[in-house]
Amino acid sequence: MSFDQTAAAADGSKSDDANPLADPEERPAPPAVFVIFGASGDLTSRKLMPAIERLALRRLLPPGFAVVGVARTEMNDDDFRERMKELVEKGGGGGPEAKHVWESFVGGFRYVAGDYDSPDTFDRLKQVLDELDRERGTAENRLFYLATPPSTFPTVIKGLNQHGLSKPSSEHAFTRIVIEKPYGHDLQSALELDRVVHDAFDENQVYRIDHYLGKETVQNVLALRFANAIFEPVWNRRYVDHMQITVAESLGVEHRGSFYEQAGALRDIVQNHVMQVLAMTLMEPPVTFDADGIRDEKVKALKAVEIVTPDKVKTQMVRAQYTRGWVGGEEVIGYREEEGVNPHSTTETYVARKLKVDNWRWAGVPVYVRTGKRLPKRVTEVALQFHKVPHLPFHLKQVEDLEPDALVLRIQPDEGITLRFGAKVPGQAFRVRSVSMDFFYGAAFLEETPDAYERLLLDALIGDATLFIRSDEVRQAWCIVDPVLQAWENDDVPVAKYEAGTWGPPEADELIEADGRHWRRP
């Protein structure tokens, strides 16, 4: 990752010489205006503004920093300031230390109310940005953030383009845009959105965000693999029997029923989070640890993932919905009973899939992926299960409790690494049993882990695109997922059922057991 403060930003904006007073281990943001489209929405108050507050508390925002909210809701600057402060406090932010942060920064908070398809909205935005440059010293740098519903992305992008806001005003200034997921709802729509984006912005100005990449432990997959000599030699088909990627949530769709009906687990989780974790696990060592070095390798890895034809979907995929059940001692309703969900819905809340990877390193090593809502617990992990030893010089009775070795990268919630291996059971008899050696990141480091949005916002302000998704990555991820969507649209694959609080439907067990393997219990 490009942590070198003197490194050029991904969009090539010149920052002159590095600040000689800056701490080389800190990465302060340059002066800029952070423009949020969808400023009255949930994402702004729950994620973006708390991230801004924390960055300010860590003294990573310069005095020349301002925030402009843009949304349809009628509000003036003061209402916006008050509302943001209130909502951040309600979400657990605020406190005595934050008081002064708000006092300092709210002066630079502005709000532009208007429709995204109205030229007047962008005229007024432009005026406010010019004022901030003059009054707050924001140096003509802009970071636009699309926190709006995906259907409005093209309108906002075209508006910025038509009003001359999509390009930087000088070679010293930058203009960047952060685009939230979902990036399209299938391959075709993603390509269409890309065309609109590239009409207005160069690719190196575009930061497609998947907050999963901002998680420390996702980044730790790279550290574990490429900063240690002992793991990479066994990270291949010779030693690894298969992989399992689990992204489990214990929550249901909550109040997002109508949104979820349009998305489903495949679009909501597999196309983005799972593909990103998968790419980092499969990728070859990058030549350089910068944005393109890492993203080139991720794209190569995704290109090696077999694209199934719709007729094979039935044998390599399971989709399912949760029914009424018990999760963590609480009785919960089934998916079709959720608010905003069609009682006859076929939207999947669970996906299990077998992926084949066609390259030298991974040929013959299946990757089993499962994700779902209302599973027994919230957990995200990547498990590499190693081959059995070629010969066990023990009596079968002595090793009946021995499982093949496994390396598990726990991404959340107990971030860490577990190595499962065989050890002798103490006693007179010689018996070998599997034991786990656990490492917890939280117990080994004193540093506070930044929130994913905090990390990614700072990266976007600095111009480090390493943890953002490039156009070709999005395209490749959709190429993997698209045939499945097509098969499901043709209703070729039945929707299985699983009771809430279980690890998925029996069909998912059959999928992996057909290969003589079984799902791990995370």
Added chain:
Amino acid sequence: MAKTLTISVPPSVEFDTIGSWQSDNVTATEVERALSELRRNEERAATRTSVLTLVIVVGTTDEAAEHMDVVRHLGARHPSRTLVLVLNGEGDEDQSESRLDAHVTVCGVDRGGRQVAVEEVVIECHGPARFHLDSLVLPFTLPDLPVAVWLPTSIPSRGDPLLETADRVVIDTRVVGYQPDALSRLYSISRKVAVTDLSWWRLKPWRNLFAGLFEGHLYRPFLGDVHHLEVTGHAGPRHLFAGWVMSRLDLPRSVVHLGDAEHLSVKLVASHEGRRGRFEVERKGDERVIDASVEIDDGPSFQQKVQIGEAWPSRSLADALGHMGHNQTYEAALEAALGLLR
């Protein structure tokens, strides 16, 4: 003359004593064995994700207790084995005989719902053993992990054998005083072993805030033509801060002006393309709030207020110990500060 600093600790962290052992007139081997027994006999002590061995050298048992409080708070964030060596010379009837009295405790601390074990070994050293502390440190170092030696009230001599055991020496120039000879000794030590000066870490909010004023192409060029740097505050912090700016910007002594004040404040005046800019960082009152401001002729002016957290020793120590290598920025600042004192 070294002065003592009253140590304040942050709000209490829950420590659960898993087991303890105490004995007088013991050998290092016996202490080590007792520590192993405590760990072996108690399941809760099994999870140990230590990141370093921390050695503290203090003069009395009272000081030991005071610093142990700091370390316990450090342990909450930074699990380690702590070895406290008490050079308790007073009251010893026979100074010719070496004697060790030891107290070992294994504590559990809650880290996000998970119990992590923290080990504390306090050894009171009597007689000639006090002059061979390196021999006491080596048996207790955790394998392959760095050793940090914290000397809360003194700066060792360059030839002190204790330095041979240390990957990092932690001192506090605010406590040991800003005397040219002491700083000169410290600078000499810093060439040999990585040094952490807690005073430097307490200045971090000021340094960050001041540096932040020059982020961006509008302000950074002003650093190329500095006419005046004024740093006021207590002797020590003001020297170190001024030394840092001087060394980073290669400023001549003639533009630097130092003055006494209760709280630190910094003012820099510079020019760029015929415009004058004033950059200030100041703590005005007792409230822990720093004002940072920029005023450019015919250009933007703005002010930022930042609340800084309490400067708990454990927090400074924890921050400092997160960086185990040589800190060249600090070493250059120390050298420049030394120049200002001479």
